[in-house]
Amino acid sequence: MQDVALALLAKEPSHGYDLRRRLVAALGPLGETLNAGQVYVTLTRLEKAGLVVQEREDAPVRGPRRKVYALTAAGQERVAAWMAEGAGARADVTEFHLKLVAAAESGLADPLALVDARRRELIRSLAEAQHAALAHDTNSEAGLLLEGIALRLQADLRWLEACERTWSARAPRGKGGGKG
Amino acid sequence: MSRDSRRIRGRSQRRGTDDSPLAGPSSRQPGEASGPVLRAVGLSRAYGQDESLVRAVDGVDLDVPAGQALAVTGPSGCGKSTLLQLLGGLDRPTDGEVWLGGRRMDHLGERALARLRRRAIGFVFQSFHLMDELTAAENVELPALLAGASPRTARNRAAGLLDRVGLADRARHLPSELSGGQRQRVAIARALVNEPLVVLADEPTGNLDSAATHDILRLFDELRAAGQTLVMVTHDERVAATADRVVSLRDGTLADDTRLDGGGTTRLGSLLNWEG
């Protein structure tokens, strides 16, 4: 959550309210469980940690100048590190989804490159699971567990295919973007 | 531990004991041959014209070294079957080259191409393509006979191969008397009868349930351990993950190329969240 908030702020300094709106847009029905208080708690923690600062808005579109949250240098470093780090086979769907949204919004990483890296990670995990499964009796306890792991990794890979389709249709410079 | 040493260990673990039925004396060591067994250069196949033009395969460059098991994956319609047909000389490219065992094959005449296909390539298809009126053994013998083997040699090879795929006791059965998994094992035995340079398989487990799929994947694993070069096309990630290398095809173009060293357990270990 902290990383997601930071990544969305990397695009432009923004007000807590705006941040919540963008999160809700990215999360759909899952985002409706996210209340404004939770977003402010996160921002306050990030501020205490020296990752964001409050500053006055430069030129308000309308109304009075509001306070907006902006990344500090340390905040920028942390976002870059979060974008670059492999998610690992355990990472859940929501976290990776938010990473793609944040990558695209902030321009800090190419969502398609993140998808490719994750596909490689997952297929390597799946290779281990499958080779182990072939070496075990399907009806053994170990075989049963390996079956479950392989099925989940396969589901993750299928979802990545959908991510690739959607993000390559949006990315102006991504591969496939010129074709769609 | 280096990636390479882990890879070798993984492979020998999978190869199992020396009496593995497929690890014969003719075993080739992977990666030992000089050039690639199979090579595609700028390979393209388009269908139709003008507005209805479909670039099914679009400028594919690919080298398959000896002993490699390569999986080609991608969504339906991305060009997998077309690519495999081009690699196997079942279809002609509109552009580019195919080389098999150091020999260019895309511009051979029909007869020379048919001969090369018969001798040097083994095909395995999703729907088995067995001859219904021939027994399992006869199906396996047929390509050997067509390639000029004597009936006796063909018979012996077929018997040996059916034994290797675990179907010695089904040799006299018709395909209609066999399960899907058994039919595919007959088809694999048939693909091997002329000791091909490469086996090409198009969705080999596409019509099989998960138990039969496991049997076929184990069989491929044994073939590979015996040094057989193998290219399989599949939309099933679990099947692709058993290969040495996975390439992804998107709209006829290669989009990704990943090497696998599936023998380890490093990543599986990280799935166990043991805080003891």
Ligand SMILES: Nc1ncnc2c1ncn2[C@@H]1O[C@H](COP(=O)(O)OP(=O)(O)O)[C@@H](O)[C@H]1O
């Ligand atoms: N004989 C054909 N005539 C016209 N279009 C074809 C023909 N065969 C395949 N195609 C087209 O080429 C593309 C790739 O097909 P194919 O190689 O069968 O894909 P895959 O095996 O990955 O599902 C598809 O768009 C398909 O419609």
Ligand SMILES: [Mg+2]
């Ligand atoms: Mg196909």
